[in-house]
Amino acid sequence: MAGRSGRSSQKSGARRVTLGILIFGALALIVAQTAPQISGFFVPARTTISDRIGAPADTSLWAQLSGQADRERRIKELENEVRDLARYKAAAISMAERMEAYENILNLMGEPPERGVTARVTTVVDGPFAQTVLANAGRLQGVEPGAVALNEGGLVGRVTQLGDRSSRILLISNYQSQLPVLGEVSGVRAIMQGKDRDRGVLKDMPEEADFIEGERILSSGEGGAFPRGLVVGTVTRSGNEWLVRLAMREHSSGYVRMIAPPVIIEPLPEAPPVEVPAEGAQAAPQGAG
Template identity: 40%
Template sequence: MARHARHQVGAPRFAARAGIAGIAIALLGLLMVQSSSDVRRALQPARARMDGITSQLSSAANHHFAGYTWLFANKASKERIRELESQVHSLERWREASRTMSLRMVEYENMLDLMGEPQIGGVTARVIAETNGPFTHSRIANAGAVHGVFDGFAVVNEHGLLGRVVRTGHRTSRILLLTDYNSRIPVMGRTSLDRALLVGDKKVGARILHAETPDKIVEGEEWVTSGDDGLFERGLRVGFAHQDKEGWRLDLAMQRDAIDFVRILPPPSFVTPEELMISDGKLLTPNTDENLTSQSFEEASNSEQGGTNVGGRP
């Protein structure tokens, strides 16, 4: 009885070993057959047909799944188009509102006899990084003196102020960024109206120093150029104020995206009283004591002549 049980247990083991040995012998024989050049030449047509069938099946599967891919991509494109159309409609409303406000501002300025801000032109250029320049944070623009760019011009992009031109060549110019330690820009807060000096900082980008009333600075307040130096137009966006352990700093607007295309702006065209001006074909000189005396005498003579003509009229 026990011998019969051992025989039943050992039978499956022997069968498994025999099967493994048979598979090994078959694989060895297959390898030996494939190593023969005659066998490979005989199997080459069959392999070629199988490769063709496999490629056709793969192409059909790719074409089938490509339809689903196109379907989902087309759906995403339609959603993006609807989103852009909504943005266009919103921008059109803002454009009309801006035109209305501009016309209203012009009417108010005419009514109040208010001198508006001077219109500033500019040059569009593309900038590249500079690795071996004299400054830590600077860029090179492909616009120079031949394009009307000179030292001191402001540089902006779609987000705000980037820096200023510090050196001009014939067709290129070097831009000193706000993040460089040598950068010094007069700025002001839109809410607090506090004025300060923006100094470049390699750790946080830029810091607010020498603020007139630091207690009035508001967290998250937008800061712009004040125009006190006469080199920058007033109101160019610079960044937003945040306070840390070392004081107030600005999250610069220029750091929102990569710097590629920029606009180079000349300084406001304010004319000092000492500069010579041409008005009505007459050369006007600075108001010295001698000029003021002669102008007063001419005005008095003109008024007397006007009174004589009025009294002597028939």
């Protein structure tokens, strides 16, 4: 028994010695990372390991373990993005000033300001056959018949029923909705019909043209029901169909802005043709039979 006890005590002592050596080695590595005199011996090995794991060579082991290196890398990326955005902002301001100068030189008339009313959505009716919303503004607040409704995301729908203090808006997601649209990049035109609450399907497309996956879909303005250039959503392909993910669902705060519908200028009536008498013929005297 005494022999077994002695061997177990020796094994326990060996484990303690091994554990102590490991702790001492870890402390030595940490000191080597911080002490300039010692860290010089570890620079080649540390550089090789850093290259393999994709970390900068001057990043300390403690920074890698604590996540400080990732935070510093992310901060540098954000600083680069801020610098790029600052350049874009300066270019946009310069272009806007140049455009204003050109408009002044050409005496160009700009777009007229939109007349509209902002209202809160009070009732939402969602279903397979009817998708409408009720807004708490109507004729007395300046809403016009056929007004176009927008939210932060884009086009919402069109006013179909108008009361003194309320408006019912037929959503573009309604299956009865037929909205002429076009691709922002491709320029392909089609008719969007409501498919479900969040999507529409594109129909009546040209046979020899196609949309670009992920491009924005805008209202084309054809038919005169909606202005041209309103954001409708983004297009994706699903099998043999092109589907539009509606932008109005991505940014909805419960408010809509109802703007005046497009003004459709009707053509002037044609003047009746003027009969020219033939040569040698005498005009009939006024007041004759």
